[in-house]
Amino acid sequence: MxxxxxxxxxxxxxxxxxxxxxxxxxxxxxxxxxxxxxxxxxxxxxxxxxxxxxxxxxxxxxxxxxxxxxxxxxxxxxxxxxxxxxxxxxxxxxxxxxxxxxxxxxxxxxxxxxxxxxxxxxxxxxxxxxxxxxxxxxxxxxxxxxxxxxxxxxxxxxxxxxxxxxxxxxxxxxxxxTEHDFAKFHPSGVLGRRLLLSVDDVMIKGDGLPTITTQAHVSDLVYEISSKGIGMTVVVDNGGNYVGVVTDADIRRLLLRGENVNHLTVAECFERSRRGTESSAPSEVDGLASADSMAIDCLRQMQANQITVLVVVDGSRPTGVVRLQDLVAVGF
The missing domain is CATH 3.40.50.10490 (Glucose-6-phosphate isomerase like protein; domain 1)
Known part of the structure; x- marks a missing residue:
């Protein structure tokens, strides 16, 4: 049968x-x-x-x-x-x-x-x-x-x-x-949410944004990473301009290489963590997104560059951090 x-x-x-x-x-x-x-x-x-x-x-x-x-x-x-x-x-x-x-x-x-x-x-x-x-x-x-x-x-x-x-x-x-026109007709659905969400809607910002200056001590760096709980911190100069990112993985790599990090400043830690990489200059590949970016564009950038975190900047000043897991949490 x-x-x-x-x-x-x-x-x-x-x-x-x-x-x-x-x-x-x-x-x-x-x-x-x-x-x-x-x-x-x-x-x-x-x-x-x-x-x-x-x-x-x-x-x-x-x-x-x-x-x-x-x-x-x-x-x-x-x-x-x-x-x-x-x-x-x-x-x-x-x-x-x-x-x-x-x-x-x-x-x-x-x-x-x-x-x-x-x-x-x-x-x-x-x-x-x-x-x-x-x-x-x-x-x-x-x-x-x-x-x-x-x-x-x-x-x-x-x-x-x-x-x-x-x-x-x-x-x-x-x-x-366009896909953005299509999203306007579906604002309450998954399609609309994916295409209409701005980076500002999903990024970590304000007091939740881990930030440290280049002149701070590495102990302050470790505290900032640990207290904010997202595995990284944004590094800025004394004027608040974006310099780069230091992650907890960067610290681990320095320790595994036998580096004595206790006496280092954040600037020194950042510089040493970048040794052996192609470039220490911030770029799209390093994980930057503009403040007017759409969330879907951030996801595509992460996928293209195989990264999980983007720093959102307004001009040269960091305003937030968006993580892959945050995008997944809202339905991407």
């Missing part, structure tokens, strides 16, 4: 895959026209459909909205009972129907054209009545559904959904939507 079910499930997925391939074969210049039409809209795109096509239309409208297109779902029956008031000059209509024969969607499309003078894009099986009303007729293949009676909307809804998703993303690309 189990193997039979798995085998049948595999056959159904093969049907889906074949349906997607058949849908691809139907793509032509009309699809490009639809993308250009929607991308160039200065008014609302209304998306409609009835039954399961209506559910696909709702998802299509949501995807278009979330990717920067002003779109809204309107039920065809409700449209004919007052919701046509949403129609504005310059609007466009995307109408979905498997058969392209239901009267409500066709009536909505005709009335839409009469009111707005706008263009109608249909998505149906080839040769439908709805396609005849449309200015641009997109097609899904007339294939069997995956149920044994060829009745439950499955293959048809999957292909329609795929076409709408591809349409939305191509419109997004045509509009030049």
């Amino acid at each position: 189990t193997s039979s079910l798995i085998g049948r499930a595999g056959e159904m997925l093969d049907q889906y895959a074949a349906a997607m391939s058949a849908t691809k074969e139907l793509l032509d210049e009309r699809f490009a026209e639809a993308v250009e039409l929607i991308a160039g809209l200065h008014s609302i795109l209304i998306v409609t459909g009835l039954g399961k096509s209506g559910l696909v239309a709702q998802k299509a409208a949501a995807t278009l909205s979330s990717t920067g297109t002003q779109a809204a779902f309107v039920h065809p029956v409700e449209a004919l009972h007052g919701d046509l008031g949403i129609v504005r000059p310059g609007s466009a209509l995307l109408a979905l129907s498997k058969s392209g024969g239901n009267e409500e969607t066709i009536a909505f499309a005709r009335q839409f054209k009469a009111l707005a003078g706008g263009q109608v894009v249909s998505l149906t099986e080839p040769g439908s009545r709805l396609a005849a009303v449309a200015d641009i007729s997109l097609e899904i293949p007339a294939l069997a559904e995956i149920d044994e009676f060829d009745l439950a909307p499955t293959t048809s809804t999957a292909t329609a959904l795929a076409v709408c998703d591809v349409l939305a993303i191509l419109v997004q690309q045509a509009r030049g939507l």
Whole structure:
């Protein structure tokens, strides 16, 4: 029984895959026209459909909205009972129907054209009545559904959904939507948080920022690292300008090399800890980020340079420290 079910499930997925391939074969210049039409809209795109096509239309409208297109779902029956008031000059209509024969969607499309003078894009099986009303007729293949009676909307809804998703993303690309624009439409989700958080939102700052001057004694350095509990301290000169970073690992390496650190100043400790490295000058590779950086950019910098801590500077003055673990804690 189990193997039979798995085998049948595999056959159904093969049907889906074949349906997607058949849908691809139907793509032509009309699809490009639809993308250009929607991308160039200065008014609302209304998306409609009835039954399961209506559910696909709702998802299509949501995807278009979330990717920067002003779109809204309107039920065809409700449209004919007052919701046509949403129609504005310059609007466009995307109408979905498997058969392209239901009267409500066709009536909505005709009335839409009469009111707005706008263009109608249909998505149906080839040769439908709805396609005849449309200015641009997109097609899904007339294939069997995956149920044994060829009745439950499955293959048809999957292909329609795929076409709408591809349409939305191509419109997004045509509009030049950036990931930061995308984040603005998702401010409360993980996507928005990742892309909208600034470094100031996640960095350690104020009294929590470990800082020590170059002239301080190494014992003060050890105390500062230990008391702030983040395994490092920022080193500044007497004017408060950034010099570099000393970590607890730097101290351990000096001790393992047999260095007598008890008499050292912070400047001497910093200089000796950098011996044998490529450079002691601060740079991006050393872990600097500007005060106006976004948190996502800090993460990318850490990943690119294989470091776990960045010092945030405003000009030459350190204002905070951001750690990889802090970014992970907020969902990166």
